[in-house]
Amino acid sequence: FWEYGPELTRPFRALKLWMSLQVFGADAFAAAIERGFELAEIAERVVRNRSDWRVSSRASMGVVTFRYQPANMSDAEADRSNRAAARALTDSGYAAVLTTRLRGRIVMRMCTLNPRTTNADIAETIARLDALIRAD
Numbered sequence: 292f293w294e295y296g297p298e299l300t301r302p303f304r305a306l307k308l309w310m311s312l313q314v315f316g317a318d319a320f321a322a323a324i325e326r327g328f329e330l331a332e333i334a335e336r337v338v339r340n341r342s343d344w345r346v347s348s349r350a351s352m353g354v355v356t357f358r359y360q361p362a363n364m365s366d367a368e369a370d371r372s373n374r375a376a377a378r379a380l381t382d383s384g385y386a387a388v389l390t391t392r393l394r395g396r397i398v399m400r401m402c403t404l405n406p407r408t409t410n411a412d413i414a415e416t417i418a419r420l421d422a423l424i425r426a427d
Contacts (some may be wrong), residue, residue, distance in 0.1 A: 323406035327353040330403035333410055338419045344421070347398040356391065357397040359424045370397035376424040386416040 311322070331350035338344045338357040347356040359376070360369040376401045377388045391400045399420065403413065 303405050323426060324353075324399045324404070326406050327404035327408075328411055330408055330410070331355045331401070334403060334413045334417065337414050338394070341417065341421060344417075347393050353404045354402050356393055356397065356400045359421070366396060371423050372427050373397045373399055375427055376420050379423050380416070380419055383419075385419060386412070388416065388420065 328350070331353045332355075334356075335346055335350040335355045338346050338355070343359055343361040345358050345360060347358050351354065358369065358373055360366070360373075364372070374390050374397050377390045381387045381389070388396050389400050392398075401413075401416070
């Protein structure tokens with residue numbers, strides 16, 4: 292990559308990584324990644340402690356999926372509600388929680404790899420989702 296730079300036609304993509312490693316070090320990258328994994332586990336615990344919420348897939352590699360579905364709510368209605376709440380939260384600008392299909396159902400997907408995210412941010416994100424979905 293040393294042959295490619297701003298004056299040539301190909302971008303020097305490795306420069307960003309190389310500079311980051313020089314400034315922060317590999318240990319800082321490892322700690323940031325580990326923190327992201329820990330935040331997903333925290334999100335899983337927060338979801339498990341809320342009524343009518345279910346973890347769809349356990350926290351793994353900084354990602355956790357979950358779903359709101361009270362006993363009296365049909366799968367189709369829960370799919371619609373989960374999709375709408377995730378979209379509303381993302382549109383609000385507070386956090387980006389997306390949806391995906393897992394085992395035929397719509398679930399919310401939280402990726403917690405921003406090292407500046409706090410435990411309180413995770414709890415507030417799920418609290419906002421809960422408020423949005425219950426108001427629907």
